[in-house]
Amino acid sequence: MLSFTEENYLKALVQLTIFEDGKDEVGVNKLASCLTVKPATVSDMVRKLKAKSLVNYEKYGKISLTAVGKKSGMMVIRRHRLWETFLQEKLDFSWDEVHELAEELEHIHSQKLINRLDQFLDFPAFDPHGDAIPNVDGEIVIPFRKTLSEAKKGDVVKIVAVKDNSSEFLQYVDKIGLVIQDEMTIKEKEEFDSLITIKIKGKQHVVSPRFTDNIFVVCAKCLKAKDCTCKH
Amino acid sequence: MLSFTEENYLKALVQLTIFEDGKDEVGVNKLASCLTVKPATVSDMVRKLKAKSLVNYEKYGKISLTAVGKKSGMMVIRRHRLWETFLQEKLDFSWDEVHELAEELEHIHSQKLINRLDQFLDFPAFDPHGDAIPNVDGEIVIPFRKTLSEAKKGDVVKIVAVKDNSSEFLQYVDKIGLVIQDEMTIKEKEEFDSLITIKIKGKQHVVSPRFTDNIFVVCAKCLKAKDCTCKH
DNA sequence: TCAATTAGTTAGATAAGGCTAACTTTTATA
């Protein structure tokens, strides 16, 4: 049985080496800053995780997950996202409140409990932030998507997820009136300072990279992000 | 914020000094065996709890809860019993499965979460084992009741709760076909070995103190246990 | 290519929660 701490390390590793595209390994410093502990602490812990065959690692090398480590980390994320969904759907919490509560609930281990919860929620595919929920085997299909920063002037895009789960960010998204599945048009894009003017439900907003880097979108016409065949 | 361990100490103290009638303090050894740790461990921890003003205690003396300690302990029990109710009502767990899961869930701290859960369950008064659920202020009314062992030959009683929450015990209760709120008649009572013959739903069963000590009942006629005015 | 910077490791400390073994206080009982 894994401890809270070990589970948090594995979860962070999934986020850094699987969800972050183009990377399948990570260094001690980056993992440390992700977990807000010191590199020395990670150095120690990674040795323990290696001893349990949860990570691949050699002194002064990079860290990556083994198959077992990946599955364990995925299960933590499955639990996190299912609890977030429960809190929003059944207990009427807003999407900016659920993450913090799920940080505790994700460490309740029972497989049976989480599978019953999944069933109770009618097997949701996405959590309140638009993130895909890993299945009972810890498998996940990460849909194609790009950040709003990558969209071009004139694009019509649909928001599918948010990257930042902090309540400050989500409350700002609420303030703008943006909801998952909403469509928006990129009216202006200022290369100089990267400010973008978007139009949502008839209203225009000027937003900064702090916002656009944390919004995931797909093309509203073909619903794809990459390999979009639309003419724009 | 209290740790898991501190919460478990306070919960155990509520059970030993408030729910167990006739006692408002407990010794180190009894608390230790209740928590399945060694007396030395309790000795240390009780000093820490006293430093936090959660218990009253003097070296070589008995342990009792302060008002703050009692409320904290009650809140743990509130969370435990509400989660048990959720697991049974919403996730279809049987009453012999819920206790173990609630042992983990009871340590999720958010007041808002537990109050929302309470509302979602429509403010249940009792948990799956017939135990009263403390209210939002940690207050509880423990209803009058006696153990089945205390019933006399000829009594007609109604089961209101079980004392033992272990799955072995609860599965035995299931096997006999007994459900909370069921009525039964005491047909025979053998003083020699304390075996009792009960009749439930037309069927007779011979049961031992291991069973009767762990079943709480009230008189089926007046619904009281103590001060029963019925003529039997 | 070598010095500076960045990344990573090690040693030693701390705090929580637990243990055993030895000791002390309290209580029960002959």
Add this chain to the structure above:
DNA sequence: TATAAAAGTTAGCCTTATCTAACTAATTGA
């Protein structure tokens, strides 16, 4: 009331997860 048994405490040790400070290895770039 003396003494044995029961109850409780203390000292010293362990493990997990963290830290700081000092050290070493790897990378970068002039």
